[in-house]
Amino acid sequence: MKKGKIVGLEGSFAVSEAVRMANADVIAAYPITPQTHIVERLSEMVADGELDAEFICVESEHTAMSACVGASAAGARVFTCTAGQGLELMHEVLYIPSSMRLPVVAVIANRALSAPLTVWCDHSDMMAIRDIGWIQTLAENNQQAFDLTLCAYRIAEDREVLFPAMVHIDGFYLSHVIEDMTLPEDEEVAGFIPEYEHPFTLDPDKPVSMGCYGPPFIYPETKKAQEVAFENTIPKILETWKEFGDLFGRYYAPVEKYRMEDAKIALLTMGSCSETAMLAIDELRAKGEDVGLIRLRLWRPFPFKEFREAVKDVEVLVVLDRCVSFGMGGPVCSEVKSALYDQRKKPNVVGFIGGLGGRDILVEEFEYLIRSALEKVKAIERGEEIKMEMIGIRE
């Protein structure tokens, strides 16, 4: 097992190191808070010759993703990163690499969407892109930001995958905070990510036409093919994470559990607030409560099997969404309920919304969620209708 060295790095710098070690060929990115440190660090690396890549200073995020598509189609290993409004601006383009099976790798420094203008963290940018067909994973700390970015290249470019992959890192909480982490040596990483070789590239020696016109007589078949292939990426994701763990000692799973052994009540979180939630779980456990925490590491393809297995003995599942889907509630909660609906044995699910626009979620608020959820479960059993609560609002 490789050792590496302990360093203190911002999430942005950790991601940049991963891109450098992956030896990306083309980087096309547009600066936007809170991702700016990634593009700046990568520009520095290229300027100093630490990374041999073409850094395209594109004039917008739409162009950033389009350039990545072109470069990937031409056989290059690519990278881009964005946040919030930038992710929205490239929305149209996001469907292209997934439909065209191009392994673009992107890191999102999750940022809340305007209006009003905000640069701080929530998951509204992530939730707006659930359907794009990218492999999506979440980091909770800078170590994971680094590890998952490396793994993203390995997974995306695998001949049996060939789908774009995204790593979500909470804006500011991870991008701008220095944490200690283990950084492997360059040589330790070499060999983990093989050379990128797409079977069909833009090459005059073997001409192909890409992005053709598909009327109704053929479009559904292309989508069926895409969905089947996309669902079949899960074994490769698991295989890659296993190999990564064997090499570097850190193992990742689609759904990760914290103190779930005999938990009757489980909290479900995504992103950096999960580590705060762990403190709450510790405090409640110390008081004798059977509570645990599960986090989604893999968001797309949705890990149905692993998720259902993780909650099979849970009586109450408390979901915290860091986004509001107006008129519907919390998107993650909706998906969780949908994933459980057909199960004969399933927990009561109570959802909350919190942490919008960068509002910190405190340890005591996690404890409140659990207490409140238990009250709400009783109310539902009495036949009352429960509305999804948005916590921490100053009324």
Add this chain to the structure above:
Amino acid sequence: MEKEEGDLFVPRLVTTEEIFAPGHRACIGCGEALAVRLVCKALGKNVIIVTATGCIEIISSLIPQTSWCVPWIHTLFENVAAVMSGIESAYKARVRKGKIPQAKEVKFVGFGGDGATTDIGLQALSGAMERGHDFLYCCFDNEAYMNTGIQRSSSTPYGAWTTTAPVGKKSIGQATWKKNMPEIAVAHAIPYVATACPSYPFDLMDKVKKGVEMEGPAYVHIFSPCPTGWRYPTNLTIEMGRLAVETGVFPLYEVVNGEYRLSFDFPELKPVSEYMKEQRRFRHLTEDIIEKIQARVEKEYLKLREKAGVK
């Protein structure tokens, strides 16, 4: 135009191979398809072509068939230059890193209609030109969003009927003057800008060859008469192109490192009415509007002659 010695032999220098394969779904008399065919012959096969959503893309790439005998990619409407920037950078990086042999020398070419170029794709094109990528961009200008049904673009000429600037009790059709896209390209200080027309095939092919061979960004604006959208008889496409040039409506010129050169000079321009009279999109125009157009065309043409140093 005087016939010069050797004119008869020039066609024999053009490849007979159809790099833009026949069998595509273009309208009868499509000036754009003709232009694309000629451009492809001039480019040869060591190219990668990026195309925008538009007439050319949909007529040539209906799954499972393709007209493209060279590597070709289409993604969206407004990002030809952006995708191109990525492809060009990919090759640059991979050649430098020893993954592709230098000798491969692939050329990168973008095709966009006037919609994709002067309107929705202008940002991407401006960015790519400013960054100095090594590519040739060809705008196939049929003066409206033809693929979606003849809606106006900023390239639609003054007074023309389109479905979104239609002629009516309160409208003469297009109420603004055609955006001067070649001048916008010139303003980016790129090495080569040219205008061309398939009615002058050898001039067009020469310009394409020049543009693609020059290092850095090159822009060729190609007049593409459209019988369907301009409403003229389908057999008059070549004629329309010639009249546009001979009336000064679409002058042919090059700008090589900032220096203007007229490709053909017509000290006595034919009246614009000769060009416009066969096209139903102009049929509603009154004398005074035609005079307005005539005056403007003459003014612009004189300006151009001045820039080209022609007395």
